[in-house]
Amino acid sequence: xxxxxxxxxxxxxxxxxxxxxxxxxxxxxxxxxxxxxxxxxxxxxxxxxxxxxxxxxxxxxxxxxxxxxxxxxxxxxxxxxxxxxxxxxxxxxxxxxxxxxxxxxxxxxxxxxxxxxxxxxxxxxxxxxxxxxxxxxxxxxxxxxxxxxxxxxxxxxxxxxxxxxxxxxxxxxxxxxxxxxxxxxxxxxxxxxxxxxxxxxxxxxxxxxxxxxxxxxxxxxxxxxxxxxxxxxxxxxxxxxxxxxxxxxxxxxxxxxxxxxxxxxxxxxxxxxxxxxxxxxxxxxxxxxxxxxxxxxxxxxxxxxxxxxxxxxxxxxxxxxxxxxxxxxxxxxxxxxxxxxxxxxxxxxxxxxxxxxxxxxxxxxxxxxxxxxxxxx
Numbered sequence: 001x002x003x004x005x006x007x008x009x010x011x012x013x014x015x016x017x018x019x020x021x022x023x024x025x026x027x028x029x030x031x032x033x034x035x036x037x038x039x040x041x042x043x044x045x046x047x048x049x050x051x052x053x054x055x056x057x058x059x060x061x062x063x064x065x066x067x068x069x070x071x072x073x074x075x076x077x078x079x080x081x082x083x084x085x086x087x088x089x090x091x092x093x094x095x096x097x098x099x100x101x102x103x104x105x106x107x108x109x110x111x112x113x114x115x116x117x118x119x120x121x122x123x124x125x126x127x128x129x130x131x132x133x134x135x136x137x138x139x140x141x142x143x144x145x146x147x148x149x150x151x152x153x154x155x156x157x158x159x160x161x162x163x164x165x166x167x168x169x170x171x172x173x174x175x176x177x178x179x180x181x182x183x184x185x186x187x188x189x190x191x192x193x194x195x196x197x198x199x200x201x202x203x204x205x206x207x208x209x210x211x212x213x214x215x216x217x218x219x220x221x222x223x224x225x226x227x228x229x230x231x232x233x234x235x236x237x238x239x240x241x242x243x244x245x246x247x248x249x250x251x252x253x254x255x256x257x258x259x260x261x262x263x264x265x266x267x268x269x270x271x272x273x274x275x276x277x278x279x280x281x282x283x284x285x286x287x288x289x290x291x292x293x294x295x296x297x298x299x300x301x302x303x304x305x306x307x308x309x310x311x312x313x314x315x316x317x318x319x320x321x322x323x324x325x326x327x328x329x330x331x332x333x334x335x336x337x338x339x340x341x342x343x344x345x346x347x348x349x350x351x352x353x354x355x356x357x358x359x360x361x362x363x364x365x366x367x368x369x370x371x372x373x374x375x376x377x
């Protein structure tokens with residue numbers, strides 16, 4: 001089986017990280033894998049180190065028409081029989097490819113984020129005959145997509161949870177947070193790993209810190225936010241300054257292999273208002289770090305309140321803060337939560353489980369395509 005994965009994302013984020021892990025696992029299982037990605041992108045550099053066949057396209061060739069031609073060239077050279085898209089922004093290019101070059105090779109779309117619009121154009125793209133399967137990262141994503149799909153195409157949607165390769169995770173951190181920030185052993189570290197986007201709602205992260213430190217008076221709780229800065233960052237920094245959190249809230253910016261810092265957290269706090277189902281949760285499960293989160297998107301599919309973590313309503317910083325305090329004070333509860341979470345991880349959210357189920361989707365699409373060809377003949 002020859003698979004072509006395609007992404008348009010240049011920077012490193014959860015979507016690209018999952019693509020990287022999937023490709024590495026597929027290569028390990030003996031599949032022939034090719035990745036088409038932007039030149040000088042983060043994933044290109046990482047895949048090159050793994051000796052995986054990686055093709056690139058330049059900025060001037062990223063428009064849909066030129067990209068469809070590049071896909072066709074790779075399809076012929078590498079004898080591709082499955083095309084796996086990792087972004088909805090690639091749908092138009094794939095439709096053009098299907099129309100003018102090849103209407104037989106199955107095209108699969110991985111849908112990681114919630115649908116936010118339902119325009120006629122979006123309906124036409126997602127329901128196009130070229131798309132044989134849409135695999136959603138969570139039931140929450142599936143639900144938003146279902147509203148967009150025509151009844152005859154509902155069967156194309158399925159849920160396939162992302163997974164992490166526990167062998168690729170490390171217990172060694174690139175820096176010592178306590179030493180770098182002069183913290184003492186009894187200080188309680190609450191971490192967050194997220195780029196500064198509206199969906200992550202990091203204002204709530206700051207408000208939770210203010211509630212715990214200034215309202216509840218727990219100055220031994222230290223908050224660390226790790227993630228790339230954007231135009232949204234100024235709002236977050238200004239709010240932290242307004243609450244006078246200089247000694248308790250630290251912005252560390254983007255960090256390579258940020259998940260390697262997870263073992264130093266005493267708890268992880270997620271404040272998102274929109275989510276598919278972030279990999280960071282699974283990584284926290286692996287490192288036995290308790291997770292306190294909002295109920296955004298697919299998060300409740302991994303976190304069951306008081307069993308595998310703690311959940312609060314979106315925007316409820318007081319509830320989030322109270323759950324952090326519960327973890328801090330109740331050591332037995334903390335141990336129970338992280339043990340349950342680790343068991344769930346090993347059962348549902350590992351790389352091997354995800355690769356096997358992805359492979360099943362490929363076989364299903366190939367069998368369907370074979371039946372269609374025979375019927376036409």
